[in-house]
Amino acid sequence: MKSLTKTAIACAVTLATFNTFAETQITVATVNNGHMIEMQKLTPEFEKQNPDIKVKWVTLEEGVLRQNVTQDIANGSGLYDVMTIGMYEAPIWGERGWLEPIDTSGSYDVKDILPSIRGGLSYDGTMFASPFYGESSMVMYRKDLAEKAGVTISDRDSWEHIRDAAAAMNDPDNGIYGICLRGKAGWGDNMAFLSAMANSFGARWFDMDWKPQLTSDEWKNAVSFYVDLLDNYGPPGASGNSFNENLALFNEGKCGMWIDATIAASFVTDPKQSKVADQVGFAQSPYAVTEKGANWLWSWALGIPAATNNADAAQKFVRWATSKEYIQLVGAKNGWGAVPTGTRQSTYDNPKFREAAVFAEAELKAINSANPNDSTLEPSPYVGVQFAAIPEFQAIGTTTGQMVSGALAGSLSVDKALESANRSADRQMRQAGYY
Amino acid sequence: MTLTQQRKLKTLLVGLASWCVALLLFFPIFWMFITSFKTELQAISVPPQLFFEPTLENFTVVQERSDYLKHAWNSVVTSFGATILALIIAIPAAYSMAFFPGKRTKDILLWMLSTKMLPAVGVLVPIYILSRDYGLLDSKLGLVIIFTLMNLPIIVWMLFSYFKDLPKEILEAARMDGATPWDEMIKVVLPLSVGGIASTGLLSIVLCWNEAFWSLNLTASEAAPLTAMIASYSSPEGLFWAKLSAASTLACAPIVIFGWFCQKQLVQGLTFGAVK
Numbered sequence: 001m002k003s004l005t006k007t008a009i010a011c012a013v014t015l016a017t018f019n020t021f022a023e024t025q026i027t028v029a030t031v032n033n034g035h036m037i038e039m040q041k042l043t044p045e046f047e048k049q050n051p052d053i054k055v056k057w058v059t060l061e062e063g064v065l066r067q068n069v070t071q072d073i074a075n076g077s078g079l080y081d082v083m084t085i086g087m088y089e090a091p092i093w094g095e096r097g098w099l100e101p102i103d104t105s106g107s108y109d110v111k112d113i114l115p116s117i118r119g120g121l122s123y124d125g126t127m128f129a130s131p132f133y134g135e136s137s138m139v140m141y142r143k144d145l146a147e148k149a150g151v152t153i154s155d156r157d158s159w160e161h162i163r164d165a166a167a168a169m170n171d172p173d174n175g176i177y178g179i180c181l182r183g184k185a186g187w188g189d190n191m192a193f194l195s196a197m198a199n200s201f202g203a204r205w206f207d208m209d210w211k212p213q214l215t216s217d218e219w220k221n222a223v224s225f226y227v228d229l230l231d232n233y234g235p236p237g238a239s240g241n242s243f244n245e246n247l248a249l250f251n252e253g254k255c256g257m258w259i260d261a262t263i264a265a266s267f268v269t270d271p272k273q274s275k276v277a278d279q280v281g282f283a284q285s286p287y288a289v290t291e292k293g294a295n296w297l298w299s300w301a302l303g304i305p306a307a308t309n310n311a312d313a314a315q316k317f318v319r320w321a322t323s324k325e326y327i328q329l330v331g332a333k334n335g336w337g338a339v340p341t342g343t344r345q346s347t348y349d350n351p352k353f354r355e356a357a358v359f360a361e362a363e364l365k366a367i368n369s370a371n372p373n374d375s376t377l378e379p380s381p382y383v384g385v386q387f388a389a390i391p392e393f394q395a396i397g398t399t400t401g402q403m404v405s406g407a408l409a410g411s412l413s414v415d416k417a418l419e420s421a422n423r424s425a426d427r428q429m430r431q432a433g434y435y
Numbered sequence: 436m437t438l439t440q441q442r443k444l445k446t447l448l449v450g451l452a453s454w455c456v457a458l459l460l461f462f463p464i465f466w467m468f469i470t471s472f473k474t475e476l477q478a479i480s481v482p483p484q485l486f487f488e489p490t491l492e493n494f495t496v497v498q499e500r501s502d503y504l505k506h507a508w509n510s511v512v513t514s515f516g517a518t519i520l521a522l523i524i525a526i527p528a529a530y531s532m533a534f535f536p537g538k539r540t541k542d543i544l545l546w547m548l549s550t551k552m553l554p555a556v557g558v559l560v561p562i563y564i565l566s567r568d569y570g571l572l573d574s575k576l577g578l579v580i581i582f583t584l585m586n587l588p589i590i591v592w593m594l595f596s597y598f599k600d601l602p603k604e605i606l607e608a609a610r611m612d613g614a615t616p617w618d619e620m621i622k623v624v625l626p627l628s629v630g631g632i633a634s635t636g637l638l639s640i641v642l643c644w645n646e647a648f649w650s651l652n653l654t655a656s657e658a659a660p661l662t663a664m665i666a667s668y669s670s671p672e673g674l675f676w677a678k679l680s681a682a683s684t685l686a687c688a689p690i691v692i693f694g695w696f697c698q699k700q701l702v703q704g705l706t707f708g709a710v711k
Contacts, residue, residue, distance in 0.1 A: 027656050032670040037500065056656040059500075059667035064651050071560075071652070077567045079655045175481075188671075243672055248479040251674075263672055273476060273674060 024313040025054045026081035029069055031062050033263075033300065035133050035340040036084065038330060039321055045329060046320050053313045062188075069305075073098045076307040081314040085129055085303045087120040087372070091389050093303070094128030100304040102127045103315045109324055112344045117299050120372040120383070129301035130322040133263070134342025136295040136366035137196055137386075138359075139283040140250065140268055141257040142276060145169045145176065153257075156284035156291065159200070159225060162257065166233040169256030178233030180255035181226070184242040185405035187387060187397025192296060193259065194404060195386040195397075196285060198222040199293025204376035205388045205396075210434040212425035214400065214418045222288070224414050227407055239409040251275060259285060261298070262342065262366055265359035270337075282362035284369070293375035295366045296386035299342065342367055392432050396425045464687070470680035478677040493681035501664050503685060510660040510689075512575050513650075514643035517582030518636050521590050524583070526632070529594035530620050534606065544595065547588040555585075555648050566653055573655040581653065582643045589642075590635055597631035598624060633700050644690045661686035 030036045036059070043055045058080070060068060069083040073093060085093070093099045104110035104127060110118070117134045121127055139162070141153050149168035157165075166178030182193040195205070203218035213219065230238045233256075235249055243260055247267055250258045251274040258264070271277040285294040302321060304314045320326060324346050330339045336356035339347060341363060347353055348364045357363075375385040382388035387397060403417035412420075429435065436444075470478050472489035497503065532540050562581070563572075571577030601624065609623045625632070647662040654663055665686050668679040694701070 029655070032667055032675065033672050034670075040500070058655045058659070060651070060663075061666050061669040062671040064666055068652065068655075071563055075564060075567060077563075077572055079572055244670070244674065248674065251476065252479065252481060254481075261672065267673065275476070 023052050023054050024310050025056060026308075026310050026313050026317060027056045027058060027079065028082040028084075028302075028317070029058045029060065029065060029072075029080045030084040031065050031300065032059050034266075034338075036300070038334065038338065038340075039132070039326075042326075042329060042333070046317060049320070050313075050316055053316065055317060073305045073307070076305075078305070078307040078309055080305060081308045081310045082302050082304055082317055084132070084300055086301070087117075087297065087299050088384065088387050088389055088393070090121040090129040090301060090303060091123040091383060092391055094123035094126065098306055099128040100306055100308070100311055100315070102130045102304070102318060108319050109344075109346075112324060112346050114343060114345060114367055116297055116367060116370050116372065117343060120297055121299060121301050129303035130318050131299040131301045131343040132322055133340035134297070134299040134367060135261045135263045136297055136342070136363065136370050137193070137260060137285050138262050138265070138295065138362055138366045139257055139259050139285060140264060141165075141281050141283065142169070142253075142255070142279050143281045144276075144279045145256045146281070149256075153281060153283050157286050159197075159286045159288045162259075162286045163225075163229055163233075166229065166257060170233040175254055176256060177235040177249075177254060178256045179229060180235055180241065180246040180249050180258045181230055181238065182242050182246065182260065183230060183234075183238040183405060183408050184240055184245070185398065185401035186242070187394050187401060189242040189401060190405060190408075191397045191401040192298075192386040194223065194226060194401075196294055196296040197226060197288075199376055199385065200286065200290055201225070201288040202290055202377040204378055204380040205393075206380060206382060206429075208379055208381050210381060210429055212396070212422050212429060214422035214425060218289075219418055220414060223404055223407065223418060225288075226404075227414055230408060239405045261296075262359065262363040265363060266337065266341075266357070269358060282359050284362065284366055290377045291369070292377055293370075293385050295370045297367065297370035297372055298386070392428050396421075396428055399424045467680045467683050467687075470677055471684045473677050473680075475674040475677045478680070479674060493677045494685070496678055497668075497682050497685060501667065501682070503664070506659060506661045506664040506686075507689060509575060509578075509654075509658055510644055510662075510686075513578040513582055513658075513660055514640045516575070516579040517586065517643050518639040520579060520583045521586050521639055522632065522636055525587060525590040525594055525635075526625070527620065529591050529598055530624060532591075533595050533598035533601075534603075534619075534624075535616075544592065547591060551588050559652060562649075563652065572653060573657045573659075575658045577653055578650065578658055578660070581649045582646060585646070585649070586639045586642055590639055593635045593638070594628075594631065597628055597635075601627055630700070633697075637694075637697055637701050641690060641694070 040057050047053065047055060065084065069080060069085065071077070072079045090099070110127070113131060114134065117131045118127060121129045121131060139153065146153055146165065146169065151165040151168045153165060162179070169176065170178035182190045184190055198219055201218045201222035203216060203222055204213055207213055235241070235254065243264070246255065246258055246260060247264060249255050250268055253276045265282060268274050268280050269277050287294050302318045304311060304318060308314055322343065324344060327339050327344065327347055331352065336350070336353045339353060341347060341357070348360055354360050370385050372383050372385050382390060387393055400421035403412070403421040406412045407414045407417040471493055472491070473484070473487055474490060474492070477484050477487050532544065566572045566577050571580070605623060605627070606619055609619050614622065645662065647666065650660050650662045651666055665679065665682050668675055668682045
């Protein structure tokens with residue numbers, strides 16, 4: 001009898017111990033951006049609210065992350081339960097059934113998410129990834145240099161005016177260049193910027209029959225303008241610069257203007273990072289023949305692969321990390337200047353945020369003016385402002401980026417670069433069966 | 436100029452050239468090391484700063500954000516595990532090819548080496564799918580197997596060259612004393628080849644430690660070694676050079692210290708055959 005009691009107690013203790021530690025572990029794959037790192041640090045708050053869920057993090061370089069999550073999701077490996085994806089992947093993967101729809105029921109305020117961001121992460125009206133932070137593009141300029149050069153930058157200027165301002169501020173003898181822009185080849189690098197610029201020149205990637213339009217006059221005008229601008233008033237070696245290189249140049253006080261992602265605003269106004277933090281002004285992206293598509297639109301979002309075995313726990317995590325409450329948590333812990341922006345109207349309505357972020361108004365305006373479903377002057381069949389949300393675009397965009405980067409470096413003419421890019425795009429679209 | 440002077444000049448020039456090459460090779464490591472003690476703003480400043488007030492902030496950030504010990508342990512297990520496994524397979528293979536060559540031995544050796552010419556990315560998808568199907572994704576065992584296969588051709592080649600230089604008379608003498616092929620390998624060849632096996636093993640450990648392609652593609656949170664930890668500090672939006680340098684310094688440190696201690700062994704092993 002005694003031994004039976006002992007056994008029963010032992011079993012009860014074992015079961016109790018097992019139950020105590022029966023937890024679901026989810027693995028989150030992400031990029032090494034400031035806001036993501038903050039989310040990682042605040043994960044214990046989520047685990048406190050959900051003691052049955054343990055979160056593991058995998059932080060990767062952007063290119064590696066794209067490759068890894070694509071491999072994972074395409075092969076149904078189930079290695080990751082939550083993955084950081086962009087506005088490019090969400091609708092494509094959603095359409096293929098690779099992603100779980102985001103659970104927007106109950107207390108999750110989906111209507112508070114900015115409509116353009118919500119639209120960009122949806123396919124057929126269903127949201128397949130929830131935005132963690134969003135961004136558009138805008139002009140960041142040095143107020144002191146503009147004043148010294150006697151030029152004014154208004155809320156939205158034409159490209160001609162921006163070129164004149166760059167010429168006035170350009171002072172290479174003193175290490176100051178009129179304008180810094182992306183030149184490094186890549187669909188997410190120079191072509192993100194150049195696609196939005198080309199939109200404002202009236203260009204589009206494809207016509208309604210999916211035929212590439214890179215040899216159109218609009219593309220030629222846009223790329224010629226871009227190459228001349230950087231040749232005359234850009235920093236040396238511009239064909240190798242992307243976001244981080246230009247951020248470094250701007251923070252060192254070497255750029256009169258910089259047109260790039262709105263997320264840069266928080267870096268260039270941070271005195272810990274920037275030597276010119278108190279001298280930065282903001283304006284909307286320039287236009288040429290239209291304002292349509294001049295501001296790009298992007299969001300780093302959290303998606304749940306269909307192959308996950310922990311969908312419920314993953315949904316809970318995504319809902320927590322992309323909620324209004326999470327933004328308030330970051331605001332309370334790290335200050336309102338550090339909250340992830342570009343996702344929710346409530347963030348911009350918050351007076352504390354508007355006070356802390358001098359760029360808030362310009363950023364919201366830029367995001368709201370971008371419409372991924374209607375971003376070109378002439379009609380186009382694709383979704384996306386600075387990209388076309390089709391699987392073939394990564395290769396087409398990167399090839400075009402390499403050609404344009406070559407034109408910028410002077411190794412081939414703009415016409416030749418665009419002809420080669422168009423030929424390559426045409427071949428790929430034909431092989432993919434678009435026509 | 437006398438002959439002695441000519442010799443002295445030659446020695447001086449060779450010494451100078453060696454120093455230049457050594458400094459050239461060492462410079463990136465030196466720059467990584469000093470960048471790890473800079474702030475992000477100092478790390479990107481133009482012209483680059485050689486003199487600055489050092490900070491340990493980056494190391495603190497790396498310690499806070501990454502489980503360094505876990506990554507380091509994964510590196511140790513996969514590097515040493517793969518090296519031991521590769522040596523177990525390669526020693527008998529190299530022994531048989533060196534002492535009992537067949538008609539096709541040279542072809543087999545060349546074929547083995549030719550597998551190193553295949554770009555790794557060419558077999559990424561099949562290996563990824565095999566790893567998934569056998570439950571080896573994000574496991575140390577999976578990496579050990581891949582690293583073993585990756586280094587096997589080089590290890591076999593190195594040991595083959597080493598064994599081939601051993602005097603055959605010693606083996607014949609052992610045979611006369613009644614030694615079986617197994618006895619020959621264990622009791623004669625291995626004791627004579629400790630230096631060569633050690634230097635081959637060390638090279639294999641270094642190659643495994645530095646491997647990034649498979650580590651990044653086949654691991655996630657559990658088996659990621661130090662190379663994956665370094666990669667996590669590269670950022671598409673934000674300054675990261677100082678923190679990346681700190682992570683790289685921490686990742687390099689164990690293998691540099693290990694190499695320092697094994698320096699004598701390594702040099703001995705590599706030069707043993709040359710002076711014989």
